[in-house]
Amino acid sequence: MAASEEQKDKAGTTDRDARFETVSAAILVIGDEILSGRTRDRNINFLAGHLTAIGIDLREARVVPDRQEAIVAAVNALRQVYDYVFTTGGIGPTHDDITAEALAAAFGVELAEHEAAIRLLRSYYGADGLTRERRRMARAPLGAELVGDCDGHSPAFMIGNVFMLAGIPSICEQMIASITPFLRTGRRLISLGMTVSAKESDISALMRRHQDALAGIAIGSYPRFTEDGCEVSIVLRGPDRQALAAARAMLAEELAQSGAEISLSDPA
Structure with missing residues (x-):
């Protein structure tokens, strides 16, 4: 119809x-x-x-x-x-x-x-x-x-x-x-992600600081246990892919400096 x-x-x-x-x-x-x-x-x-x-x-x-x-x-x-x-x-x-x-x-x-x-x-x-x-x-x-x-x-x-x-x-x-x-539609939100080898509680302060500094971007963290220990899936969501990529790169660099292993991903 x-x-x-x-x-x-x-x-x-x-x-x-x-x-x-x-x-x-x-x-x-x-x-x-x-x-x-x-x-x-x-x-x-x-x-x-x-x-x-x-x-x-x-x-x-x-x-x-x-x-x-x-x-x-x-x-x-x-x-x-x-x-x-x-x-x-x-x-x-x-x-x-x-x-x-x-x-x-x-x-x-x-x-x-x-x-x-x-x-x-x-x-x-x-x-x-x-x-x-x-x-x-x-x-x-x-x-x-x-x-x-x-x-x-x-x-x-x-x-x-x-x-x-x-x-x-x-x-x-x-x-x-x-x-x-x-349906009337609007801006489409894009997701970019990374997986971090760390405990969520160890990176929570850093995550909060970045979230407070990023307008128009939402950051979510999702911990899980693996055979090797703990890891955290971090997802950044927003309407601007370039801004998301820049925010992810900045966050990944600071997490890597803390000693965490980083694996980038693009969630569906």
């Missing part, structure tokens, strides 16, 4: 220089099965990588149960802070799939069957196969737009700055691919 100009405008897509703009997002994972440990979430990891790659900065991820009041509270909190909110889960045909109802309550509108979604589902399941349970997947907050689908059987809706995605990872991945043309 191609993005219309009107839908792109509603999603915030405009003619501007994205190189200098930050577009933020949050993910809201919905499901008792995630919180109980019965199901391991895979959507946060996938969405984080995809959004970073296209120039959207994921700032927060939350997990809430299948309770309307919890979903409403989280949606209303997140959509006020971030450019986009992506919900995953709760849009299927069963009684505990309540994301559509919750978003209608969050936006203060009625819940209604979306005619375009009904046509989509009917074309996939056939007239006889479009049962009452499957029609539930065509329900959306009044005013929501159909912005994508997964092979005709899982409609994706947008209302305001909130996108409703499936919880099943394979379907969620197809949905995000179909809605990506609707």
